[in-house]
Every structure is written in structure tokens, then in C-alpha cells.
Amino acid sequence: MGEIMKKIELKYITKSTPLLIDKKEVVKSKLSATENKNFWELRGVNLSISPGEAIGLLGNNGSGKTALIDILAGKEKQTTGFITMDAHTSIATTRYGMDKNVTGLENIKHAVSSANLDEFKANHVINAIINFSDLGEWLYCPVRTFSTGLYARLSISIALFVKPELILIDSIFGSLDLAFFKKVSDKIQRLKDIGVSFVISDINVVNIERFCERTLWLDFGQVQDFGSTREIMVQYEYSFGWVQSLTASEKTDYLAKKQIERESFDVSTVYEEFKIEQFKNGFTRKDEPKMRNAFYKERGADPVKLLADKNSQEKVAVKQTKKKNNRLKLAGLIVVLLLLGGGIYEVAFAKESAWNYIQDRFTQNSSKSTASSKSKSKQKNSSKAESLSSSQKASTKAETKKEKAAKKASSESAKAASASSASVAAASSASAKASSESVQKLKDNTQTINVQSGDTLEGLASKYSTTVDNIMTINDFTSNSDLKAGDVIRVPK
Missing domain, CATH: 3.40.50.300 (P-loop containing nucleotide triphosphate hydrolases)
Known part of the structure; x- marks a missing residue:
């Protein structure tokens, strides 16, 4: 398979x-x-x-x-x-399917060959049919010599094993x-x-x-x-x-x-049923010549199925196109940002270079005029510097204590948040696990039934002493319309 x-x-x-x-x-x-x-x-x-x-x-x-x-x-x-x-499709019948002029084994080999299997699998299937059919020496006799029972045995053995x-x-x-x-x-x-x-x-x-x-x-x-x-x-x-x-x-x-x-x-009565279905699925009177041709002459694929497949393919194509366009937009945005980022860096670098040049020229011109004033005020500035230095040291110590206290408080807060997050995650995981086990237990204890015309989820829930939600959960339904006559579904035992 x-x-x-x-x-x-x-x-x-x-x-x-x-x-x-x-x-x-x-x-x-x-x-x-x-x-x-x-x-x-x-x-x-x-x-x-x-x-x-x-x-x-x-x-x-x-x-x-x-x-x-x-x-x-x-x-x-x-x-x-x-x-x-x-x-x-395989068929087991006594009406046709065998070449009566060749042996049973040759018929088996021909059927396996027609299924286009690889050599290893083909040999395996041939041996499986030989063992299952229990025909013995009859395998080497022409099929025309077979009784109806032997013919039926060979036919159904081939059908059950060839693809x-x-x-x-x-x-x-x-x-x-x-x-x-x-x-x-x-x-x-x-x-x-x-x-x-x-x-x-x-x-x-x-x-x-x-x-x-x-x-x-x-x-x-x-x-x-x-x-x-x-x-x-x-x-x-x-x-x-x-x-x-x-x-x-x-x-x-x-x-x-x-x-x-x-x-x-009158076959036109069946055609009228066909037309009603087409109109319900979006076809119009303009499509009627095509509908008539499909019904009476082509007799191939169902137009409603073809339309559904076409719409599905178009939706997939639209989604793929949107994804592709989004990728192209993102790539273009990244390129623009890179280009803009490079230009800004060049302008900033040029400004910084010019400012450094001006500062250097100003320093050279003013160095001579400030040399004498520096020596006069050196002693005075020294005393001021000592006073300022002691004040800065005291301020620095106070700031260091504050920073340490702030870091400690931040660390404790982070630990508390981490613990809270872990507990929430653990609770969520436990809840999800319990829910999954409950759903699996519900699905295990079920039986299969055939949906009849006129059955509803509410009626089936009442009949099998359960709820509509349970039936929808077991069968992965998303809405009441998922329940269709002729389907095989599961309900609680």
C-alpha cells in the first residue's frame, strides 16, 4: 500500500x-x-x-x-x-480476467507484470499468490482445464495480492x-x-x-x-x-x-438532477452547453470535483504568491536599510574628521598664549583640584553603594519572575497533559457506526448517552456540517 x-x-x-x-x-x-x-x-x-x-x-x-x-x-x-x-482496481470473477490458453502461473506473472512493480516486490507477490492459492500442480496446467472452483481460487488470489x-x-x-x-x-x-x-x-x-x-x-x-x-x-x-x-x-x-x-x-430526468447540483455549486445557464457535453459525451471527471480542485489550487497559488511577495518586500527593505545605514556612517565620519581638524588648529594657536597663564594659576588650581578630588571621591562611594543596592534588588526581582514563570509553565503543561489524556481515553473507548440519512449530532449523542462535544472530539469534527449520511464515524461504547 x-x-x-x-x-x-x-x-x-x-x-x-x-x-x-x-x-x-x-x-x-x-x-x-x-x-x-x-x-x-x-x-x-x-x-x-x-x-x-x-x-x-x-x-x-x-x-x-x-x-x-x-x-x-x-x-x-x-x-x-x-x-x-x-x-x-482488481477484480475477482469467473467471467473474464484469465488467459485460458496459458498456465495458472503464467497468468499470475502477467497480472504482477501489469501492476508495474519493481523486480524484488514482484517476485515477493508472485510467491505470496502461489502460497495462498494452494493450487499445487494445477499452476502448471492450462487454465482451460480448470474447474469453476479452481478458476475462482486463482482469480481471487491474484486480486487480493496484486496492488x-x-x-x-x-x-x-x-x-x-x-x-x-x-x-x-x-x-x-x-x-x-x-x-x-x-x-x-x-x-x-x-x-x-x-x-x-x-x-x-x-x-x-x-x-x-x-x-x-x-x-x-x-x-x-x-x-x-x-x-x-x-x-x-x-x-x-x-x-x-x-x-x-x-x-x-428517460435519461433526461437524471440530467436534471445533475444540472441542479451544478447550479448549487456556482455554475450558471451560460455553462449549460459544457454541462451537457460533460454529462452525455465526455463522462470523465465530475465537473463539481474539478471546480473544487481548481479553486483549491488557486488558493494555494495565491498564498504562495503572497509569501513570495512578502519575501521580496522584506529583502528590498533590508537592502534599503543597508544602503541608508552606509550613507549615514559616511556623513558622520566626514563631520567627525572636520571637527577634529578644527580642534587641532585651535589647540596649536592657543597653546602659546595659555602657557604663561598655566604657570601662574598652577598653584591655585592645585588646591582647588585637591578639594574637588575629595568631594568626587565621597560622591563616587555613595554612587557605588546605590548601584550595588539596585543590582541586588534587580537580581532578586528577576529570580522571583523566573520562579513565577516556571510555576505557570508547569501548571499549563500539567493541564495540557491531563486534557490530552482525557481525549485519548475518550477516543479509545469507542465503536464504529454508519451515519444514516436524517441523523444529527444531537440525536446520536442522545442515542449513545454522550454529548455532541464528545462525538465531535472523537471524529475531529469542526462543525455540525461534517456529519454526512453514509459516513462511518466513531461513538462512545
Whole structure:
């Protein structure tokens, strides 16, 4: 695993497949020979997958699970919609993925080579797959000779070990023997613990409940519900019971109606949902031609995501530009100060030199005139000097005593301030340590839950006998808007 995988999002996913109608049907339905009818396998699927999460795909045969798996795997292109994904995708399925004309070992080596791993890691992964799959001599046999169970074993072993980030498992558990299924179950849990995500499609609801925190329920290509696996299971079983309670004629009418809906589906209804989201995020009517092109033709990156990334990059660029300008201003100010400082020094030096010259000339001129007066007043000045000297000595002693007293008082004051500062720092450190220990103790004693539509921080706090502040602290929330339906959060036990 490299960097932690980012959240995966699917929005407005539809998949249309043309129906091949024979000539008799063309005559009956009054269609031209060149006119095609479309069958919508998927009708507006929205889905999010968090790192380390397993999402289940639940639904009857033909509900669209396989179509969604193939789109995620890159085997099919969606008719409309966007997929935001930055993860290596592996798929375990019995429908495709292996070259049946070569051996199992050659298939393993080809899969590892396609992942662009360095030689040391590639050899390590090959050996890990060989040991995990327990295929023995079958590794050296052509895959076309494999049973369904052996094919499934090889397929899922490769998917679990070759650069695992997002792993798609398509109805494969039923082909595995019990011992190997247990081995696979343990490996899936270990991978989830380090952030690997899964999308698991299986007709057996027990397997969905075993592995998946959340489940997407598809019926006739349309999302019936998406949420906590346990809650989806209850609704799915209720719906199944309702269909089973219908009489034969009622069931036929029901299936016919659903089939007609699937053929007459209007994809523009999904486009209208897309437009509303665009307008909420700053797009205008002027952008509609680009929006339509992105939705129906490009089907690449989500325009809202692109806009958010662009705004984020612009903010980073503005910050970097401000920092650069501030550095340039500071450098310019330093240069100016240095230049100004040098000029002031030169002027001061010139003034000092001129003053020294004047003083020297004045001293030379006056030395002769003062020589005689100095000798006359020497005796008188001597007595005055002695008197002044004794007075200065007394004054100097008094000043020395005052300075010593002032220094002593200053030293004692500094020591007291230092002691006070140390005690405040110690108290602050103790308080911070106690607060950190309290937060860590709170985070340790938690459990994970799935946020449902309509959940609020106040409601969750009441349900789990805690406070809103505790839930926000545990999950590093900054506001109530951080709580979103479908997220996995932690609450106190």
C-alpha cells in the first residue's frame, strides 16, 4: 500500500444496451428496420466508498449488479455519469480476467507484470499468490482445464495480492470450498484494516452481511436504497416476501410493468438532477452547453470535483504568491536599510574628521598664549583640584553603594519572575497533559457506526448517552456540517 486511498464516488451512472429485435417483432411494433430499442441496465446510480470499507451489491438476477461491477473495473463505459477514483482496481470473477490458453502461473506473472512493480516486490507477490492459492500442480496446467472452483481460487488470489486498493468481487464465494473461503475471509479483513476497499456482489445475503458495512440494493437497474447492511437486508427480505405473495397473474403484470419502465426510461430526468447540483455549486445557464457535453459525451471527471480542485489550487497559488511577495518586500527593505545605514556612517565620519581638524588648529594657536597663564594659576588650581578630588571621591562611594543596592534588588526581582514563570509553565503543561489524556481515553473507548440519512449530532449523542462535544472530539469534527449520511464515524461504547 502506498498513500491512503481517497474516497471513491460514482454519480449519475446509467448504462444503456441496445435490444436486438427480430423481423417479426419489427413488423408487430411498427418499427423501421434500422430503429433500435434501448434497454437500461442502470438508471442513475450514486455511490460512495470510503477507504477500508466494503460495499455490498444486493439484488435479484438481472438487477444491474454485474453491469456496475464491469463499469468500476473499466470493462464497460457508462452511458452517463462520473467516477471519481484514484485507486488501482482488481477484480475477482469467473467471467473474464484469465488467459485460458496459458498456465495458472503464467497468468499470475502477467497480472504482477501489469501492476508495474519493481523486480524484488514482484517476485515477493508472485510467491505470496502461489502460497495462498494452494493450487499445487494445477499452476502448471492450462487454465482451460480448470474447474469453476479452481478458476475462482486463482482469480481471487491474484486480486487480493496484486496492488490491492479497490477489489471487486463478483459472485465468486459460492465457487470456493469451505476451507479456502475461510482463508479468503481472514485475508479480506486484514486488508480492510489497512485501508483497502471492496465492492462485493453476491446472491447470498449471508456473504454480504459477513463482509459489508453498507449495501446498495438494486432492482431493475434502479437504486432502491443504500445504507447500513442490516437495515437494507430487512427491507430486501420484506420486498422479496411481498413479491412471493403475489398470484401468478399479479407477478406477471408486475414484471411486465417493470420491464416497460426499464425500456422507456428517460435519461433526461437524471440530467436534471445533475444540472441542479451544478447550479448549487456556482455554475450558471451560460455553462449549460459544457454541462451537457460533460454529462452525455465526455463522462470523465465530475465537473463539481474539478471546480473544487481548481479553486483549491488557486488558493494555494495565491498564498504562495503572497509569501513570495512578502519575501521580496522584506529583502528590498533590508537592502534599503543597508544602503541608508552606509550613507549615514559616511556623513558622520566626514563631520567627525572636520571637527577634529578644527580642534587641532585651535589647540596649536592657543597653546602659546595659555602657557604663561598655566604657570601662574598652577598653584591655585592645585588646591582647588585637591578639594574637588575629595568631594568626587565621597560622591563616587555613595554612587557605588546605590548601584550595588539596585543590582541586588534587580537580581532578586528577576529570580522571583523566573520562579513565577516556571510555576505557570508547569501548571499549563500539567493541564495540557491531563486534557490530552482525557481525549485519548475518550477516543479509545469507542465503536464504529454508519451515519444514516436524517441523523444529527444531537440525536446520536442522545442515542449513545454522550454529548455532541464528545462525538465531535472523537471524529475531529469542526462543525455540525461534517456529519454526512453514509459516513462511518466513531461513538462512545
